[in-house]
Amino acid sequence: MERIKKIFRLIHLSLWGLFTFLVGLQLGSEGDTHWLSTTAGFVATCTYVFYTHFYVLTRYAGKRGRRGYWLSLAGVLLTGPFPFLFFHHKALATWSLFLNYYGMQLLSTVPVFVFLSWLARVTETLVVNTIRKEQLEKQAAETELHYLKSQINPHFLFNTLNNIHTLVYKQAPAAPEAVMQLASLMRYMIYESNAATVPLSREMGYLRDYVSLQQLRYKNSPVVDLQIEGETDSCYVAPLLFIHLLENAYKHSPARLEPGDLKVRVAVREDSLAFSVQNPIGKHVAKTLDEPGGIGLPNVRKRLALLYPDQHSLTIQNTGETFTVVLTIRGLHSQTHERKAHLLHH
Structure with a gap:
């Protein structure tokens, strides 16, 4: 100010x-x-x-x-x-x-400059109030983003610790490796995710670690078929943007998954990004799918509305046998520069 x-x-x-x-x-x-x-x-x-x-x-x-x-x-x-x-x-x-x-x-002179001083005061007050309002809205948005991000971490940590507890209880040889993977995930969530944006390649590395940790629950070959197309190093996204979609795919799938049942696709084309995840629907969660995608989807919608207003689409398809969520974000490169310019302006 x-x-x-x-x-x-x-x-x-x-x-x-x-x-x-x-x-x-x-x-x-x-x-x-x-x-x-x-x-x-x-x-x-x-x-x-x-x-x-x-x-x-x-x-x-x-x-x-x-x-x-x-x-x-x-x-x-x-x-x-x-x-x-x-x-x-x-x-x-x-x-x-x-x-x-x-x-x-x-x-002649006095009334004119009385009016001009009134006009100057009104103009300055209007500008200052507008800027102050923008700052308050920005602070409110940042506070809500922080709150939404804090909702992600405990929920994910709770599920992961349950998985590691099972491994330790069974004295599985994979337990130490699982602890190291969890440490890597928490390092990303606590430190690297504080940035406004991260390289898509780093976010995909985080998802791969998550998939590897979840795979410890299954004896079959990898149940996730993850395919990535396009250049991910030059593309930047908000951190922890996809984890809820993937986590809910696990949560609302049948207890027994076959290899490749969970299909995750990431496609980078010019300045747009398409992320999709498909999972089979488990019978035991049929009653909980009144809100597609489970409890994490409202969280994702709020974050997208704050981070990528008018630049994203989130589509849901439920066939009764499979559940598919497709997230498309447009103007990623320009959005990164615009967000930096917005922060500098304030």
């Missing part, structure tokens, strides 16, 4: 400097031998009226009692012409000249 105030001060100085130059130029071109004193008096009256009324508007802004404002305004109007009279070489020569110049400034 201090930066905005500095910009307004610079605008004020620039406009008053230009105004003084133009007034002096005009009076000098008219052959006025006293153009310097006349310019000084005229500009002094203008600045006095402008900033005195500007201060009065600031002091009485939002107050119910208007008596103080109207009394102050009357004082500004009546005293406004005096700076001009003080500098003018003839204004104080006789009483008639004094009244003549006083009335001229009171009726």
Whole structure:
């Protein structure tokens, strides 16, 4: 906000400097031998009226009692012409000249700059309030994103610890490796996911680790068929964006999965990304699919609305035997630059 105030001060100085130059130029071109004193008096009256009324508007802004404002305004109007009279070489020569110049400034110059000061105050207040509102909305969005992200971590950690507990209970040789994989996943979730965006290749590495950890539950060959098309290093996405979709695919699938039952496809084409996950529907969760995708889908929808407004689509298809979620994000590269520019602006 201090930066905005500095910009307004610079605008004020620039406009008053230009105004003084133009007034002096005009009076000098008219052959006025006293153009310097006349310019000084005229500009002094203008600045006095402008900033005195500007201060009065600031002091009485939002107050119910208007008596103080109207009394102050009357004082500004009546005293406004005096700076001009003080500098003018003839204004104080006789009483008639004094009244003549006083009335001229009171009726012409003073009302104009009272209005301009009011207009400047309204404009500055509008700009400051708009920027403050944008900052509050941004803070609210960041707070909600943080809350939504915090919902992801405990839910995922709870499921994963259950899996590792089973391995340890059975004294499975894969238990130490599972602990190391969990450490890698938590490192990504706690540290790397704090960034606004991460390379898609890193997010896919996180999903691969997750799939490897989940595979410990199954004796069959890999139950996830993961295929990635396109260049993932140059594509950036919000972290932890796909984990709920994949996690729910596991959750709402039958207890026994055959190799390749869960199909995950990632396709990067120019500046768009398509992520899809398909799983067979387990009979034991048929009643819980009133909200497609389970409890994680509302979370994903909120994050997408905050991170990629008007640049994404989320489609659901339930055939009764398979459940498919397709997420498409458009303008990924431009969205990354726009988000950085938005953060710098604020």
